[in-house]
Amino acid sequence: MTRLTLFVAPYACPRVPTAALEEVGVPFETIVVGIDAGEHKSPEFQKLNPKGKVPCLLVNDEPLTENVAILSWLHRRFPDAGLLPATDCELEKMRQVADLAFCAGGLHPIVTRIRMSHRFVEDPSLALQVRKKGIDAMRPNADMINDRLAGSNWWYADKWSVIDAYLHWIWFRMTGAGFPAGDYPHWQAHYERTSNYPSVQKMLAREVQWQAELESRGAAYPP
Ligand SMILES: N[C@@H](CCC(=O)N[C@@H](CS)C(=O)NCC(=O)O)C(=O)O
Numbered sequence: 001m002t003r004l005t006l007f008v009a010p011y012a013c014p015r016v017p018t019a020a021l022e023e024v025g026v027p028f029e030t031i032v033v034g035i036d037a038g039e040h041k042s043p044e045f046q047k048l049n050p051k052g053k054v055p056c057l058l059v060n061d062e063p064l065t066e067n068v069a070i071l072s073w074l075h076r077r078f079p080d081a082g083l084l085p086a087t088d089c090e091l092e093k094m095r096q097v098a099d100l101a102f103c104a105g106g107l108h109p110i111v112t113r114i115r116m117s118h119r120f121v122e123d124p125s126l127a128l129q130v131r132k133k134g135i136d137a138m139r140p141n142a143d144m145i146n147d148r149l150a151g152s153n154w155w156y157a158d159k160w161s162v163i164d165a166y167l168h169w170i171w172f173r174m175t176g177a178g179f180p181a182g183d184y185p186h187w188q189a190h191y192e193r194t195s196n197y198p199s200v201q202k203m204l205a206r207e208v209q210w211q212a213e214l215e216s217r218g219a220a221y222p223p
Helices: 015-024 043-048 067-077 090-115 124-148 162-175 185-195 198-216
Strands: 004-008 029-032 056-059 062-065
Touching: 004 015, 015 067, 015 162, 015 198, 029 198, 043 056, 056 067, 062 067, 067 090, 067 162, 090 124, 090 162, 124 162, 124 185, 162 185, 162 198, 185 198
Parallel strands: 004 029
Antiparallel strands: 004 056, 056 062
């Protein structure tokens, strides 16, 4: 049996592959990395992921990094789990990769500007400007996502996928940092729907344990 171990951090993007692994339903372990305590910069972790980021998935001790790659690998390795809609069309498969890349490469960096605006400035008083620019940059994306979710439960109409888990994390992160949720009612409703989706609920229950573990070693941080 393939041994799977995922390096995670509470409230961070490893929420997405955790929900994916819960959806697959195979046994897996998580190792919690205290980002605020700088544990992602430790030599031990950087040996596995020199980029110093979570998630990092160990497949029988072999590391795989980047959400797009981890989620794509899980989808290929466990095709019956339905992490993405099944299709024989090569173009459609690549459109699914494009959707993953949009979340990871398009939306995530904007979320970082909104949520971690202080990281982009020397002078802390300028952080608000960075956050405002991040919110401005997110708005056209949020319009498009809100429109797409207007008439359907999930990103791919009637079929839940890991894109929904990704949008769930992005919404959580940016609205928690001041993004105006009320302007995007369909994405808000999607967030609530996804919060009740079984594999997302299992992921959120795991996250409570991750935070408790960080608290026990004095490395916890607020959402
Ligand atoms: N491109 C990476 C981004 C991963 C990433 O930025 N992870 C964040 C958590 S959401 C992280 O590890 N941050 C640690 C830090 O740089 O402080 C992916 O999609 O997997």
